[in-house]
Every structure is written in structure tokens, then in C-alpha cells.
Amino acid sequence: MYNNWQCGILSYKLFALIFPGPNVQKEVSKLAKQSGHYETVMVLNTKLGEEAIQALVEKFKTLIQQNGTINNVDVWGKRRLAYLIEDETEGYYVLIDFTSKPDFPAELDRVYKITDGVLRSLITAKQD
Numbered sequence: 001m002y003n004n005w006q007c008g009i010l011s012y013k014l015f016a017l018i019f020p021g022p023n024v025q026k027e028v029s030k031l032a033k034q035s036g037h038y039e040t041v042m043v044l045n046t047k048l049g050e051e052a053i054q055a056l057v058e059k060f061k062t063l064i065q066q067n068g069t070i071n072n073v074d075v076w077g078k079r080r081l082a083y084l085i086e087d088e089t090e091g092y093y094v095l096i097d098f099t100s101k102p103d104f105p106a107e108l109d110r111v112y113k114i115t116d117g118v119l120r121s122l123i124t125a126k127q128d
Helices: 006-019 024-034 050-067 104-114
Strands: 035-046 068-085 087-098 119-126
Touching: 006 087, 035 050, 035 068, 035 104, 050 068, 050 104, 068 119, 087 119, 104 119
Parallel strands: none
Antiparallel strands: 035 087, 035 119, 068 087
8 A cells, every 4th residue: 555655746746747748758667668567547537337447457357468467456546636627626546556568558548548438547657
């Protein structure tokens, strides 16, 4: 489980994703070339219902397994959002730690963006 400090770091990374600076993408690309170890957090719409949420989580887990290996899945569950996203006050959080080739995170991000029910997502390259 993550402590408050780690949740704050993840919130900062999510903020950086929403409002990226000019060098953020360069740093992510540099880290991605050094390591194939990634971490992704997705925030799903709770109005979908439990079955639809579990189906989305399984969809993304399957996609990641087809293109790499999953090291850990941490389901945070339903949490209150810090601010409204698409008029929603709650989101269902899932953190997945995985290893893949450097080109896969871009594809995963593309799939996140076109999938209904994903409020926000973040993919970061982890340093070993």
C-alpha cells in the first residue's frame, strides 16, 4: 500500500501529465530507453458499475500481458477525486506495475484515450 508521501508523488506525476512542461516528454523517453519497467495508474468512471469496471481492468491487464509481463496489480478501489473530472466526484483507481518493450506504453496510452470509462491515466517509466 502507498503512504501519503507516495500518493502525493503520484498526484504530482498526474498533474505533470495534465500540464506537461516542455522537457517532460524528453525525460520520459530517456527513461523508457534505459529501462523497460513501467507503472501505470488508471482512474475509471464509477458510474459504469462493478461488472463494467472489472471488465475494463481485465481488458487492460490482458493488453499488457500480450505485450509484456505484469509484475504487480494494486487495486486501490473507489476514491474521492481531488477535483471534478467529467462531472464525477469519485473514481476507481488501479495501479499496474509491468515490464515491456519501450514502444508499448505509447500504444497503451492511445488505447486509454479512446476507451470510454477511463477518466484519467498515467504511465511512468520506473528507474531500477
